[in-house]
Amino acid sequence: MHDSRRSARHRTRRRPWYKRWQVWLLTLLVVALAATTWLAVRALQAKTELETSVALVSQLRDQLVAQDITAAEETLAELTPRVQNARELTSDPVWLVAEFTPVLGSNLAAVRQLAAATDSIVVDAVPPLMEIVGDFVNDGLTTTEGALNTALFEAAIPRIDVAAATIEAAVASVDAIDTSNTISQVTDAQATLAEQLNTLSPVMKQAQEILPIVAPALGSEAPRTYLILFQNNAELRSLGGIPGSIVPLTLADGAISLGEQLGKDDFPAYEEPVVTPPPGVTELYRDAFATSILNSTVRPDFASGAEVARTLWEKYVGTKIDGVIAIDPVALSYILRAGEPIQLPTGDVMTGDNAVSLLVNEVYLRYPGETEASRDEQGAYFAGVIDGLFRSVMGGGLDLTVLGSGVVQAVEERRLLLWSANEAETALIDLADLSGSLPKSDASTDRIGLYTQDAIGSKMDYYLDQNVTFSQASCRADGRENYRVSVNNTNLLTEDQVDDLTFYIVGDGSEGVTPGDIRIDLFAYAPPGAEIVGLSVDGAAKTVDAFSDGDYPVSRIRTTIEPGVTQNVTFDLIAGAPGTRELASILTPMVRATPVESTALDCASLPGE
Incomplete structure (x- = not known):
């Protein structure tokens, strides 16, 4: 009797243990199934949000290029919650724990990091950049008084700093993502985003360095006087062409005033160079270097050419020059695309399509230059062109996207060059590829x-x-x-x-x-x-x-x-x-x-x- 009760108790103690083991196993299976289902659902949701975000980013870019700020703001308002949701979907505790699983974990970690980087860019970097674009589009480059709007450039500085810092952090984050064990879709997504960010980051750093000098260069702190050399590619010099027209331009807190236009024949020539030639240059250029305004651009280094032009101007005219700008008719044609055709006093209508032929060829067919009167007509024609350009730029109504594209093309082709007497600005000019150096x-x-x-x-x-x-x-x-x-x-x-x-x-x-x-x-x-x-x-x-x-x-x-x-x-x-x-x-x-x-x-x- 005693033995049978002990056997019964023994059987009674074993059954609860056996049942608990089944319960725990079933519980683990249910939890694993639930976690897998949870991950699958959230991964699918995150994928949908990110794919939609990619399309919206493309749409946003097109709207900004088209200067449609209202539509861009609406797109950003739709885009922001989607990238935030994608980040939340990929950062809950279940997702984070699953990142420790073999194979699957590395893909989950990479997706989470990509979603986080995208979210930070859209939430923290895009809005200040849009504010900059919006200000330029809505307020315009010029004020109601007709001056260049220096306040726009000053307001852009803290905004560009925020955007640049965000993008720099995103670069570090995306570059650090381990894709050695990820599937091709994740690997490709990381590579694409990394490439885009590493292309954008230097541009943002460059903008950070250049923006602070723009307002001072426009006379926000003290008036600046620049000498503009209008180069003529029909009579080539190493830097582009002879300076056919030379015009002083003064900027005082953005307000522009043009001085009297002078031509190459208005300046005296000198037997000895007005600045010290580098070794070998006098022999190389047959004594032409630094002896006349006509040959100020013979040497393919704009810093020396600008110094020659400034010295000759100050010797002959007496006005102190703070900087020198060189531009050719081809660069002008690029800029003219951004505005309305210019009506010239002669009745000609100058556009981006006909500016080059008018300025470097047709004017000499019309005014042969054989007499002083004919040469005066040439000078009057160019004066009308410069006045028309000035009115076009300062009158507003320019397509900023086309203008920006034209300026970039001119810089890339070395048709727009800049030199400043301010040493702090020299390195930035070189950084912007505007220096025209050897x-x-x-x-x-x-x-x-x-x-x-x-x-x-x-x-x-x-x-x-x-x-x-x-x-x-x-x-x-x-x-x-x-x-x-x-x-x-x-x-x-x-x-x-x-x-x-x-x-x-x-x-x-x-x-x-x-x-x-x-x-x-x-x-x-x-x-x-x-x-x-x-x-x-x-x-x-x-x-x-x-x-x-x-x-x-x-x-x-x-x-x-x-x-x-x-x-x-x-x-x-x-x-x-x-x-x-x-x-x-x-x-x-x-x-x-x-x-x-x-x-x-x-x-x-x-x-x-």
Whole structure:
């Protein structure tokens, strides 16, 4: 009896343990199933929110480009809760615990980090940027009094700081995401966002550095006087063209006043340079450097050219100059696209499409320049153009997107250059690619300069087309690469067109050049330490005359191109150090853009091979 009761108790104690084990197992299965279902639902919801957000971001960008601020604000209002929801969906406790599971966990962690970065950008970076755009669109570049709105630039500074800091933090966050074990969709999403952020971040940093100098440069702290050099690409100089018109512009807290326009013939020429030439420059440019306003742009370094122009102006006129701006007719045509056509006093209507031909060719056909009266008519025509440009810019109504695009294109093509006497602004000007400096090579890239100058005293370069081919190869035992610069120059005129040209276009004959011929000087600037070892014209070898501009080896050749003829000039160089580097170029901006291509170099074609 006793034994049977003990057996019964023993059986009674084992059953609860067995049942509890089943319950716990069932509970774990239910919890796992619930967690999996929870994750799946939230992942699907987050995916939907992020995919919708991508479409909305694209829509927002298009609206901002179209300057439709109202629509952009509505899109942002729809976008913000979606990215916030995506962040919340991917950051609850279940999701965070699941990140510790093998394989799946790395994908969940990456998605959470991507959602968090997207949320921070949309919530913290986009609104201040939209405020900046909105202010410029709604308030305009000019005030009701007609002055440039310096307050817009000052108000943008703290906003750009917030946006830049947010984007910098997002860059660090996204770059740190581990995608070594993630699925392709997650890996691609991380790579795409990282690329976009790493492209945007330097732009934001650049804006942070440049914005603080804009208002002072517009005279917010003290009046500034700038000298504007309107370069004429029909008579080429290394930096673009001769300064045909020179105009002082004074800015006082954004208010603009233009001084009297002067021409190249209004300034005296000097026998000795008015600024000290760098070593080798006097010989290289045949005593032309720093002796006249006409040749202030002969050397392809705008800092020195601006110093020459400022010195000549202050010697002749007496006005103190705080900065120098150079712009050519092609850059003006880009800017004109942003506004209404300009009605000139002559009855001409100038647009972005016809500005170049009007300013560098048709004016000389209409006013031949053979008499003082005709030259005065030229001057009056250009004065009307400058006045019309001033009224167009200050009158408001410009399409800011088109204007910005035009300015960027002009800067990229070196058609808009800036120099400031304020040393604190010089580095920022260089950072913005506005300095027009000599080619700067580095450890990964050798940069070669190829510059073109008129050698007649004519406006024939309107008819000059140019295309350039760069090639390189490792052909030497010492490991230094061979470089080749091949330039084709084409005279677009035909013989039967020459008789219709004025002497102001073809030249006055004093240089002994046949009317219709184009005569130019070509300058090849090699990287410091490199050598220029070969020179040929249409395949015929020429002597390489060794010149220099400071540390830069330079080769110079003068050539004549008859109507309808394409002439090839080739320079051969040897790199200054062993190793393979990219090859880049800086060229004189001409009336028409110069196509540039790269090809492989045949070692057997090198001089002496």
